[in-house]
Structures are given as C-alpha cells and as structure tokens.
Amino acid sequence: MNIFKDFQNNIKEIITKLSEEGTLERDLDLANITVEPPRDPSHGDVATNAAMVLAKQTKMKPRDIAEIIGVKIRALDSVSEVEIAGPGFINVRFCSSLIQKEVIAIIEAGLDYGRSTIGGGEMVNVEYVSVNPTGPLHVGHCRGAVFGDALSTLLDHVGFAVTREYYINDAGGQIDVLARSAYLRYLEALGEVIDEIPEGLYPGEYLIPVGNALAEKYGDKWKNKPESEWLIDIRDFATDKMMDLIREDLDVLGIHHDVFFSELSLHKNGDIQKGLERLEQKGLIYQGVLEPPKGKLPDDWEVRPQTLFKSTEFGDDVDRALKKSDGSWTYFAADVAYHSNKYDRGFKKQIDVWGADHGGYVKRVQSVLKALSDGNAELDVRLCQMVKLLRDGKPAKMSKRSGNFITLRDVVDEVGKDVVRFIMLTRKNDAALEFDFSRVSEQSKDNPVFYVQYAHARVHSVLKKAQAAFNNIDVSEASLIKAPLSLLNDESELMLLKTMINWPRIVQSAALAHEPHRISYYLFDLASQFHALWNKGNDRVDLRFIIEDNEQITLARLAMIKAFSIIIAAGLNLLGVEPLNEM
RNA sequence: GAUCCCGUAGCUCAGGUGGAUAGAGCGCAAGAUUCCUAAUCUUGAGGCCACAGGUUCAAAUCCUGUCGGGAUCACCA
Numbered sequence: 001m002n003i004f005k006d007f008q009n010n011i012k013e014i015i016t017k018l019s020e021e022g023t024l025e026r027d028l029d030l031a032n033i034t035v036e037p038p039r040d041p042s043h044g045d046v047a048t049n050a051a052m053v054l055a056k057q058t059k060m061k062p063r064d065i066a067e068i069i070g071v072k073i074r075a076l077d078s079v080s081e082v083e084i085a086g087p088g089f090i091n092v093r094f095c096s097s098l099i100q101k102e103v104i105a106i107i108e109a110g111l112d113y114g115r116s117t118i119g120g121g122e123m124v125n126v127e128y129v130s131v132n133p134t135g136p137l138h139v140g141h142c143r144g145a146v147f148g149d150a151l152s153t154l155l156d157h158v159g160f161a162v163t164r165e166y167y168i169n170d171a172g173g174q175i176d177v178l179a180r181s182a183y184l185r186y187l188e189a190l191g192e193v194i195d196e197i198p199e200g201l202y203p204g205e206y207l208i209p210v211g212n213a214l215a216e217k218y219g220d221k222w223k224n225k226p227e228s229e230w231l232i233d234i235r236d237f238a239t240d241k242m243m244d245l246i247r248e249d250l251d252v253l254g255i256h257h258d259v260f261f262s263e264l265s266l267h268k269n270g271d272i273q274k275g276l277e278r279l280e281q282k283g284l285i286y287q288g289v290l291e292p293p294k295g296k297l298p299d300d301w302e303v304r305p306q307t308l309f310k311s312t313e314f315g316d317d318v319d320r321a322l323k324k325s326d327g328s329w330t331y332f333a334a335d336v337a338y339h340s341n342k343y344d345r346g347f348k349k350q351i352d353v354w355g356a357d358h359g360g361y362v363k364r365v366q367s368v369l370k371a372l373s374d375g376n377a378e379l380d381v382r383l384c385q386m387v388k389l390l391r392d393g394k395p396a397k398m399s400k401r402s403g404n405f406i407t408l409r410d411v412v413d414e415v416g417k418d419v420v421r422f423i424m425l426t427r428k429n430d431a432a433l434e435f436d437f438s439r440v441s442e443q444s445k446d447n448p449v450f451y452v453q454y455a456h457a458r459v460h461s462v463l464k465k466a467q468a469a470f471n472n473i474d475v476s477e478a479s480l481i482k483a484p485l486s487l488l489n490d491e492s493e494l495m496l497l498k499t500m501i502n503w504p505r506i507v508q509s510a511a512l513a514h515e516p517h518r519i520s521y522y523l524f525d526l527a528s529q530f531h532a533l534w535n536k537g538n539d540r541v542d543l544r545f546i547i548e549d550n551e552q553i554t555l556a557r558l559a560m561i562k563a564f565s566i567i568i569a570a571g572l573n574l575l576g577v578e579p580l581n582e583m
Numbered sequence: 584g585a586u587c588c589c590g591u592a593g594c595u596c597a598g599g600u601g602g603a604u605a606g607a608g609c610g611c612a613a614g615a616u617u618c619c620u621a622a623u624c625u626u627g628a629g630g631c632c633a634c635a636g637g638u639u640c641a642a643a644u645c646c647u648g649u650c651g652g653g654a655u656c657a658c659c660a
Contacts, residue, residue: 040603049602052640062640086603087640132660172660290657293585301657317586317656324658331660359587360655385588386654427596430588432653434595443622446609454622465619502599509599521597525607528624535624538615546619583622 002116002504003094003102004046007078008035011048014072023068025058037502044083044091045099045498051088062088096494100485102501106563107481111570114507119160123346126152128353129250129257130167133242134178135204137249137408140355143433144384145408146424148353149255150516150575151382157574158511163347164257167338170239171263172331177201178242179235183222185211186234190220210241252412253421254576266337272329275337276322284310284371290318309336314367332361336368339379343369348377351514356385356430382514384429390436415441418577422449425520425575443583448524452568453580455527458534459565460581462545466558469546473555480562483555490543492536493560496529503567507574516575523571530564 012033018024030053038047051066058065066084073092074082081093106113128148131141149164156162169175181202188194189211197203214222214237222230243260250256266272279285288308292301308319309332322333342350350369354361362381369379388395389406412420419440426448427433443450463475488497503522510518537544545557569579 034602036599036602038603039598039606043603047602049641052602055640089603091603169660174660293656298657304658306658321658326658328658330658356588356654358655358660362587383588383654431596432589448608450622451608454620458620458623462619469619506599513600515599517597518599521607522599525597528607531623532625534619535615535621538618538621538624541618544619583620 003098003501004035004037004505007046007092008033010076011035011050011069011073014069015050015054018068018072024054024065028054028057037498038089038091041495041498043085043089044081045094047089047091049089051084051090055088066090096489097486099494099497099501100488102497103485103488103559103563104481106500106566107477107559110477110566111573113566114504114570115157115159116504116508117159118508119155119158119511121159121161122349123163124155124160124349124351125163125165125342125345125347126155126351126353127165127167127342128152129246129255130169130354131246132169132172132174133239133246134174134202135242136206136245138405139387139389139408139411139435142253142408142411142420143387143424143429144353144355145250145253145255146421146576147382147384147429147516148351149253150421150425150519151351151353151511151514153574153576154507154511154516154519158508160349160511163259165259165261165342166257168239168243168260168262168264169331171267171334175235175239176231178238179231180227182207182210182214182234182238183227183230186214186218186222187211189215190223206245207238210238213237213241249408252409253417261338261341263334263338266334266341267329271341272333272337275340276333278340279309279336279368279371282371284313285322286310288319290321309364309368311364311367314363314370316363316367320364332364335365339365339369340372343372343377348373350377350379352379352381353429354381354383356383359383380514382429385432387424388432388434390434390438392438393436411435411437418453419447419449421576422452422520425517428515428517448520449577450583451531452523452527452572454583455530456565456568456572456579457581457583458530459561459568462561463558466546466554469548470551470554473551475558475562477562480555480559483559484552485556485559487553487556488560492529492533492543493557496526496533496564497560499526499529500564500567503570519571519574523568526564526567526571530561 012030015024015028015030019026019028032053033048033050035046035048037045050069051062054065055062063084066088070082070084070090073079073090078095078098079092080095083091085091126148129141129145131137137145152162152164177200181197184194184197184201185207188208214234217237222234276285286308287305289303289305290308304325306321307323309322311320312318320332321330322336324330339350352365362383366379366381369377414437423435423440424433440447440449467473467475488494506518506522510516533543545554545561547554572579
C-alpha cells in the first residue's frame with residue numbers, strides 16, 4: 001500500500017541479511033535509519049542515510065557501506081538506479097512502472113487512499129472547543145474548533161479510536177452571571193423596562209429569546225423573588241439554551257462532538273473528592289502556603305494556608321491550589337477529576353485543544369495525568385494562538401464580554417464554512433493567524449482554498465470534455481484502471497505522480513505530529529503542480545490531457561488526473577472542506 | 584521577576600521529529616492566451632535562518648545563554 005514503507009522494509013531486510021552473512025557486523029541498531037524522499041528531487045525518489053548511521057557501529061567508512069548496500073538495492077525489481085552521494089547517502093530512483101501502477105491503487109482505494117491502521121485502534125480523546133456556555137461562539141473560538149475537529153478526523157484516518165469531546169464549564173461563577181443576565185431578560189419579557197444591562201452581566205441580545213422562553217415556561221413565578229429561589233432553575237435552563245446555541249454554531253462549521261461532558265456533574269456526584277483522593281494516596285496533596293508571585297503583587301494578596309497539589313514534582317513551577325478561600329473547589333480541582341475520569345474511561349492518549357491564553361495552565365494538568373497514571377498516559381495540549389481578524393488590513397475588534405463581538409456565525413455567513421475551515425488550518429496551531437475577509441473571498445491564487453478547489457474542478461471539467469470529444473469514452477473508475485499507464489512518461493507527469501504517492505506519508509506524519517496544517521500545505525503544493533502541468537499544454541500540445549487522435553494516451557492521462565482529484569478530495573475531506581466540481 | 588509561544592526573502596509564512604546547494608505565495612522585473620476555464624502558468628532578482636556558544640559525520644531544526652515581539656502569571660474560568 002505504502003511504497004515508502006515497503007521500501008524501508010526492503011532496506012532493513014538487506015542490512016539484516018548482510019549482517020547475518022557476516023559482511024556487516026551483527027546486532028546492528030537500525031532504529032535511526034530513515035528512508036525518505038529527499039528534498040531535492042534531483043537526488044532521486046528516495047534516499048537513505050543507512051550507511052552513515054551504520055558507519056560508527058561497524059567502524060567502516062560510510063561510502064564503503066553504501067557501496068555494499070547499494071549493490072543489493074540495485075538488484076530490487078522496483079529500482080532503476082542507485083547512486084552514492086555526498087557523505088554517504090544512498091539515492092534511489094524507482095522504476096517508472098512502480099509509480100505509474102500506484103495510480104491504480106489510488107483509484108481503487110478512492111477516498112480511502114492514505115487511510116492506515118498505524119493507530120492500532122488505540123483510544124484517543126480529543127477535547128476541543130469547550131467554550132463556557134454563556135453565549136454564542138465568536139471568531140476566536142473558531143480556530144480551536146476547526147483544529148480539534150480536523151485533528152480528530154486525521155487520527156481516525158490513521159486508525160485511532162477517536163472520541164471527540166466537549167467539556168462544559170457549567171459550574172463556575174460565570175454561570176451564575178449568565179443566570180442573572182437571563183433573569184433580567186426574563187423580567188424584560190414580562191414587560192419590565194430594562195434601560196441598560198448593568199456592568200458585569202452579559203449584555204448580548206442572544207439572551208432575549210431565553211428570557212422569552214423563561215417567561216413562557218414560568219410565567220411570573222420568579223418575579224420579585226430573591227435570587228436564592230430562582231438561581232438554580234434559571235441557571236440550568238439558560239445553560240441548556242446556551243449549549244443548544246453552541247451546538248448550532250458548531251453545526252454550521254460541520255463540527256459534531258461525541259461526548260458533552262458536564263463539569264457540574266463532577267461536583268454533583270462526588271467525583272472531585274474521588275479524584276483528589278487518588279492524588280492524596282500518592283502523597284501529592286498537602287496544606288501549605290504559596291510564595292507570593294514575583295513582580296507586581298495582586299492588590300488583595302494575603303498569606304493563606306491552602307490545599308495544594310505537588311505539581312512541582314512533575315515539572316510545574318509552583319504547586320497549585322485545589323480549594324478556594326471560601327472552601328469550594330477551584331477550577332483546577334474539577335480538572336483533576338475530569339482528566340482522571342477520562343483516564344478511567346480508558347484514554348491513555350488525551351489531547352486538549354485550548355486557546356493560547358491558557359498556556360500557563362498546561363503543566364499542572366499534564367502533571368495530574370502523569371501522577372494518576374504513573375506515567376502511563378500522556379496529555380498533549382495544543383495551544384491555538386490568536387486569530388487576528390482583519391478587513392482590508394484593518395483590525396476588527398472582538399471581546400466576549402462586550403456583547404458586540406464578531407460571532408462565528410457572522411464569519412461563516414460571510415465567507416462560507418469551507419473557507420473558514422481551510423484558512424484556520426493554514427498555519428500551525430502555535431503561530432498567530434491573520435484572517436482577512438477581503439483576502440479570503442478573493443478568487444485568485446492569494447486565496448489557497450480557491451486555488452485547491454479550482455484544481456479539483458478543472459479535473460472534473462476535463463473528464464466531461466473528454467467524454468464529449470470521444471463520443472462515448474468510458475471514464476468510469478473501472479475503465480480508467482485499465483488505462484495504459486506506462487504512457488505517462490513525461491517528466492512533469494512523473495513529478496506529479498511522485499507527489500501524489502507521498503500522500504499516505506503526509507497523512508501519517510500530520511496525524512502523529514498532531515499537525516493538520518501539513519495537509520493544507522501539501523494540497524496547495526499538489527495543486528500547484530497540477531496547474532503547472534495543465535499550463536504546459538499551452539506550449540506543448542502533446543502534453544494536454546485530451547489528445548483527440550489518441551484515445552490510449554488520453555485514457556492514461558485521465559486516469560492520472562482522476563487519481564489526482566481523488567487525493568485532493570480526500571485531503572479536503574480530512575479538513576472538513578467539500579471538494580467542488582464546478583466553480 | 585517567572586512560564587509558554589514566536590523570530591527564516593521587502594511582506595505573509597512553510598521547512599516532514601538532525602540531512603545534501605534553505606522553499607512557497609504576495610509584491611517587484613520580464614514573458615506566455617487562434618488551444619482542455621489565463622480564475623492559470625514560465626523566468627529572474629531578493630537570505631549572516633535574531634545573536635553568541637555547545638552537542639556530532641551532519642544543525643534553520645537539539646541544548647545553554649543573550650536580545651526583540653506576543654500570551655499568561657495565588658483563590659477567576
């Protein structure tokens with residue numbers, strides 16, 4: 001299935017055999033040997049550093065080892081050329097037939113080309129979005145949402161058992177604020193005049209329908225009643241409504257979670273105590289006093305004994321508090337329970353996707369998982385940096401509290417789901433991202449979404465054109481895999497094919513590194529090779545995809561671009577973007 | 584003061600867990616449309632990979648330090 005993987009096995013076999021024969025030493029460590037396509041294509045289709053890695057172990061000169069191994073590699077059927085270069089690289093050129101045949105594999109596998117099982121069915125929990133249920137999603141949330149979603153798809157694609165999870169922060173003080181804000185809207189719905197939303201409450205208009213619904217459900221039951229009577233009912237009601245709102249927003253982006261996990265439930269059923277007990281058994285909890293933070297002190301700083309977790313034993317800077325001064329649990333305490341819960345559900349691989357403003361929080365949560373699992377489980381926290389929203393280069397402001405922030409809905413309505421998703425994945429997560437409305441709606445190369453989509457649409461157009469040109473030529477998949485692929489001989493055609501066969505490697509590396517943006521870059525690159533090939537047909541008529549008096553070569557090329565469009569479509573699918581046939 | 588992230592072409596950014604002569608887009612300069620969508624393509628100029636040390640056959644990549652930019656910094660979420 002994967003040419004490079006096969007080839008790597010070939011090389012390792014060769015080395016093992018040589019060492020069994022006594023040509024090379026025994027018990028060689030092959031772990032650091034890589035078999036990869038070199039950056040510079042003039043160095044061949046694949047190169048290995050085997051000779052250099054083995055040089056020290058065997059006390060031989062790298063180039064001498066390379067010669068020995070090279071001879072054996074040359075004998076392989078799939079290889080057309082071997083050359084020893086530089087300090088001892090073995091550069092290999094594949095037979096064209098090997099590359100051409102891959103077109104069949106691609107067409108047969110369809111959108112599953114690139115799928116693999118290296119995850120071995122291992123359970124992975126990806127927690128993302130997890131926005132406080134106090135209002136609609138705004139642009140800033142968008143990035144983490146898309147990132148987490150694409151990463152999940154990617155992991156699923158390489159054989160992990162992925163659970164997509166949303167942690168609902170429905171237990172903190174912000175939820176009471178939500179309840180009070182909703183209460184105000186409730187009074188408003190009952191006919192009271194609310195001039196201005198008081199400072200500290202959520203002013204957003206999205207709470208008006210909540211107030212209406214409350215009025216409808218409860219009538220004037222809560223009117224003129226003290227907060228203690230209505231707080232819990234209204235809180236739960238409003239939280240549910242907000243989650244509905246958030247789910248709708250996510251749906252607009254094509255994002256669907258498997259599990260919505262309530263923080264409040266941890267408080268209610270005693271899971272927090274349970275989580276902490278486990279840390280306590282390991283002797284990691286104590287009563288103590290923290291050093292005041294360096295730099296400028298908070299105004300209300302005071303020395304105070306606290307219940308603390310020894311996160312410093314796991315690399316954190318200071319130990320972390322689990323109880324507030326009023327005796328209630330901290331947010332962190334709930335997180336201890338939450339991550340412990342995930343571990344109990346069998347997730348030894350956990351991924352949390354957070355905003356960069358939570359950077360200071362990473363070590364303590366990782367510490368928890370390390371402590372609970374005795375190092376058996378790992379938590380990777382992917383921090384998504386800020387999105388700078390621009391219009392014609394001018395910044396557009398957004399702030400969650402103000403009520404006049406730019407919502408996710410605003411953005412999706414303006415430029416569409418696919419554009420948002422793709423653009424959010426055009427940077428690695430830990431670099432800041434600029435999102436310029438004017439730029440992403442352009443139909444030009446400036447806009448990578450468009451550029452990639454255009455390549456896909458072009459293929460569709462050629463296939464249609466071909467059918468017209470050759471009366472009833474059969475461009476079905478079954479027909480195309482029988483095309484005479486050996487006719488794909490031009491250098492630029494082989495280049496395109498070589499980039500295509502890299503796809504499974506790209507998927508794997510992107511998944512294992514937790515870096516979905518690699519997919520976007522690959523797709524852009526692949527698309528640009530296609531556009532280049534297309535344009536070559538302007539100068540050289542013999543390179544066009546459709547050669548009217550030569551059905552055989554036309555079929556071969558149609559098979560090639562069909563395979564190409566499959567990879568583009570598969571890639572776009574991974575990103576959650578729909579490939580277009582026409583634009 | 585501390586922690587985390589970033590520093591690569593004029594601008595915006597890639598660089599596949601250490602590989603060979605550092606890449607792409609925009610912008611700039613010069614070209615290509617009787618022809619499958621020129622919504623594209625071709626060529627060129629443009630670099631002390633922030634700086635200084637270290638690790639090794641090999642460093643933009645790993646380690647240490649310095650400088651610049653961003654985020655965060657007891658009990659908030």
